[in-house]
Amino acid sequence: MEMVKLTIDGKPVEVEKDTTILKAAKTIGIDIPTLCYFQLKDMDIENRPGGCRVCVVEVKGRRNLAPACATSVADGMEVLTHNIRVLNARRTVLELILSDHPAECLTCSKSGSCELQSLAQQLGVREISFPGAQSTYRKDTSPAIIRDVDKCIMCRRCEMMCNEVQTVGALSAVNRGFMAVVAPAFEMNLEKSPCTYCGQCVSVCPTGALTEVDHSRNVINSLADPTKTVIVQTAPAVRAALGEEFGLAPGTLVTGKMVAALRRLGFDYVFDTDFAADLTIMEEGNELLDRLTRYLRGDKDVKLPMLTSCCPGWVNFFEHYFPDMRDIPSTAKSPQQMFGPIAKQYFAKKLGIERQQMIVVSIMPCLAKKYECQRDEFKVNGDPDVNYSLSTRELAQLIKQANIDFNSLPEEDFDNPLGESTGAGVIFGNTGGVIEAACRTAYELYTGKKLEKVEFDELRGLENIRHATLDFDGLPINIGIAHGLGNARKLLDDIRAGKSQFHAIEIMACPGGCIGGGGQPYHHGDSSVLKQRAAAIYREDAGKPIRKSHENPFIIELYKEFLGKPLGEKSHHLLHTKYFDKSANVFIEE
Amino acid sequence: MAKIKLSDKKIQELKEVCRSYNNEKGELINVLHKAQSIFGYLPAEIQEVIARELSVSVAHVYGVVTFYSFFTMTPKGEHPISICLGTACYVRGAEKVLEEFKRQLNIQVGETTPDGKFSLSCLRCVGACGLAPVVMVGEKVFGRVSPEGVQDIVAEYSN
Numbered sequence: 001m002e003m004v005k006l007t008i009d010g011k012p013v014e015v016e017k018d019t020t021i022l023k024a025a026k027t028i029g030i031d032i033p034t035l036c037y038f039q040l041k042d043m044d045i046e047n048r049p050g051g052c053r054v055c056v057v058e059v060k061g062r063r064n065l066a067p068a069c070a071t072s073v074a075d076g077m078e079v080l081t082h083n084i085r086v087l088n089a090r091r092t093v094l095e096l097i098l099s100d101h102p103a104e105c106l107t108c109s110k111s112g113s114c115e116l117q118s119l120a121q122q123l124g125v126r127e128i129s130f131p132g133a134q135s136t137y138r139k140d141t142s143p144a145i146i147r148d149v150d151k152c153i154m155c156r157r158c159e160m161m162c163n164e165v166q167t168v169g170a171l172s173a174v175n176r177g178f179m180a181v182v183a184p185a186f187e188m189n190l191e192k193s194p195c196t197y198c199g200q201c202v203s204v205c206p207t208g209a210l211t212e213v214d215h216s217r218n219v220i221n222s223l224a225d226p227t228k229t230v231i232v233q234t235a236p237a238v239r240a241a242l243g244e245e246f247g248l249a250p251g252t253l254v255t256g257k258m259v260a261a262l263r264r265l266g267f268d269y270v271f272d273t274d275f276a277a278d279l280t281i282m283e284e285g286n287e288l289l290d291r292l293t294r295y296l297r298g299d300k301d302v303k304l305p306m307l308t309s310c311c312p313g314w315v316n317f318f319e320h321y322f323p324d325m326r327d328i329p330s331t332a333k334s335p336q337q338m339f340g341p342i343a344k345q346y347f348a349k350k351l352g353i354e355r356q357q358m359i360v361v362s363i364m365p366c367l368a369k370k371y372e373c374q375r376d377e378f379k380v381n382g383d384p385d386v387n388y389s390l391s392t393r394e395l396a397q398l399i400k401q402a403n404i405d406f407n408s409l410p411e412e413d414f415d416n417p418l419g420e421s422t423g424a425g426v427i428f429g430n431t432g433g434v435i436e437a438a439c440r441t442a443y444e445l446y447t448g449k450k451l452e453k454v455e456f457d458e459l460r461g462l463e464n465i466r467h468a469t470l471d472f473d474g475l476p477i478n479i480g481i482a483h484g485l486g487n488a489r490k491l492l493d494d495i496r497a498g499k500s501q502f503h504a505i506e507i508m509a510c511p512g513g514c515i516g517g518g519g520q521p522y523h524h525g526d527s528s529v530l531k532q533r534a535a536a537i538y539r540e541d542a543g544k545p546i547r548k549s550h551e552n553p554f555i556i557e558l559y560k561e562f563l564g565k566p567l568g569e570k571s572h573h574l575l576h577t578k579y580f581d582k583s584a585n586v587f588i589e590e
Numbered sequence: 591m592a593k594i595k596l597s598d599k600k601i602q603e604l605k606e607v608c609r610s611y612n613n614e615k616g617e618l619i620n621v622l623h624k625a626q627s628i629f630g631y632l633p634a635e636i637q638e639v640i641a642r643e644l645s646v647s648v649a650h651v652y653g654v655v656t657f658y659s660f661f662t663m664t665p666k667g668e669h670p671i672s673i674c675l676g677t678a679c680y681v682r683g684a685e686k687v688l689e690e691f692k693r694q695l696n697i698q699v700g701e702t703t704p705d706g707k708f709s710l711s712c713l714r715c716v717g718a719c720g721l722a723p724v725v726m727v728g729e730k731v732f733g734r735v736s737p738e739g740v741q742d743i744v745a746e747y748s749n
Contacts, residue, residue, distance in 0.1 A: 163647065163650070168647075169647025169648075172647065172649035174652055174653045174656045175656045175657070176657050183649075184649055185647070185648040185649040185651070185652045186648075186652055193649070
């Protein structure tokens with residue numbers, strides 16, 4: 001690789017050709033401030049429009065200052081990153097950005113995690129010397145995401161995520177100059193666009209322009225209502241990231257403290273979505289086996305590959321873009337939505353209360369779950385199976401509001417009978433985890449043999465598209481895995497073209513899987529955070545006494561006492577669903 | 591937003607245009623140019639057709655249409671009126687002329703009168719500075735226009 005020698009702030013640096021000044025400076029410990037620049041290393045995600053001009057540096061011999069994030073190094077280059085000229089320019093640029101930014105820090109939901117706010121602090125901005133007109137754009141509230149584009153700094157990260165990574169195409173930069181915004185086609189509301197609510201735009205937005213809909217108030221009101229029994233279920237990915245909001249290192253498992261905190265918040269029963277994940281495996285694993293055996297018997301009508309269906313962002317995606325293939329995914333509901341009917345019908349009966357007296361809250365790493373629990377097919381006579389979904393960030397906020405000292409909480413256990421889960425249920429949080437959990441059960445049910453090694457290492461990892469061939473006692477099973485909707489699209493295009501060789505495919509909308517969900521603590525582009533969260537999930541799995549869903553005694557009891565058998569009539573009625581054609585939203589109709 | 595019934599023949603013509611550019615997404619601006627000359631403007635429905643043909647998102651097409659002032663989403667009037675706001679015209683009172691047009695036609699810049707007769711836009715220097723302030727209606731140039739003379743110009747085209 002051709003190397004280039006240059007000096008930055010007088011220090012010599014040698015880097016590969018085509019490296020940017022920003023990255024070259026980083027190698028010698030010089031951190032040039034940035035704003036629009038964003039990178040998720042190891043996942044091929046980078047946004048460097050060179051637009052905000054915060055990272056400008058002086059390059060000897062060049063008349064104008066150069067943006068460090070978008071300028072490649074050259075032999076003999078002399079760069080100065082913080083002389084007076086650069087510092088003045090940087091502050092002026094920031095003041096100009098702030099001159100059209102609402103001064104709402106006190107009540108903005110992004111205060112404390114806002115990159116613009118941090119930068120203003122870092123550069124010591126004390127007054128804005130550019131008065132003038134301010135944008136007044138309408139606020140756009142969708143079921144999961146709020147757009148407040150007065151706060152938008154046109155960094156284009158959301159556009160990059162939506163178009164290049166997720167290939168959803170809901171957002172684009174429109175108009176020009178002072179009127180420029182990032183908006184859906186025809187500046188319609190997000191709800192009318194092909195938005196899947198995956199929330200990746202929210203997770204990369206540096207300001208409060210894109211945030212989630214906050215249902216904390218509804219949950220607080222329910223907790224305060226003495227006539228309601230309030231139940232909470234927690235997703236696997238939450239326990240691997242919640243601690244970050246309280247200063248703990250990424251990858252610290254805080255399951256016990258999370259349960260203790262929820263109890264102190266006043267939830268009547270603290271259950272685990274992982275229990276419902278085991279339930280999902282029972283239904284989906286059996287569905288996969290049913291399709292496989294019919295296929296092997298020569299049934300020409302069987303749809304293979306089977307696709308997982310627990311990710312609501314992914315479900316939205318194929319309803320919009322591949323509605324012609326909506327009989328291919330599993331009909332099993334997601335764990336969140338399986339939990340709902342079990343809680344409101346099975347458990348409510350056990351408690352002797354009506355379903356309307358029960359409020360089910362979910363804590364999710366995901367923003368699409370907020371939309372999912374409002375879908376009409378997940379309601380009974382207008383009463384939703386899951387009432388509210390809160391993100392990991394919202395839960396952390398609630399815990400802080402209630403003066404709970406998270407770090408000094410004792411380790412507590414989930415309640416029963418909907419709190420016990422196996423390792424297979426936990427790994428749902430990682431990309432590859434759902435299909436690994438399904439294979440643990442499918443293998444034993446199909447072959448009748450016990451798995452010697454429970455971990456399927458060949459299904460793990462962070463590569464965008466992975467595939468492995470598993471040996472089911474002589475029968476080769478081809479598994480495909482994709483995370484990030486752009487990668488999912490590639491696999492789906494293959495299926496549509498008849499080129500797919502897979503028997504089963506797992507799709508997660510968010511890069512990294514649920515641990516990288518739109519509702520998780522902001523990672524600010526540090527991909528090591530995602531890796532550590534994933535490792536924590538696998539650690540929790542390894543530490544569980546039971547690792548396979550079909551061995552969960554409470555699941556066995558649930559079927560015996562209430563459901564009957566997987567794919568049976570009651571299971572089908574409560575735990576399975578159907579999908580809709582939403583292609584009209586892609587090309588906007590009235 | 592009301593759906594407009596577009597001529598099938600014209601839509602076919604548009605699809606032919608896209609095909610002539612190999613449906614390449616990089617040719618979006620050229621396609622939009624041709625589309626605007628076929629239809630006179632670029633309504634939402636046309637942007638959707640183009641998005642489908644070139645395999646890009648409608649949001650992206652809309653972004654390009656709104657970025658360039660030449661592309662318009664409202665049909666131009668039968669008689670497009672352009673007021674020059676270049677330096678010479680400006681110092682000789684072009685703004686007052688513009689205000690008078692806005693008042694008489696009851697539309698803003700960029701809009702078209704409900705009867706489709708007139709649309710209003712601004713220009714930057716036609717190069718006839720000796721005739722400032724200059725107003726163009728279609729291809730015809732009117733020089734030394736005063737606010738009082740506006741109603742005569744409008745009257746000339748109202749029959």
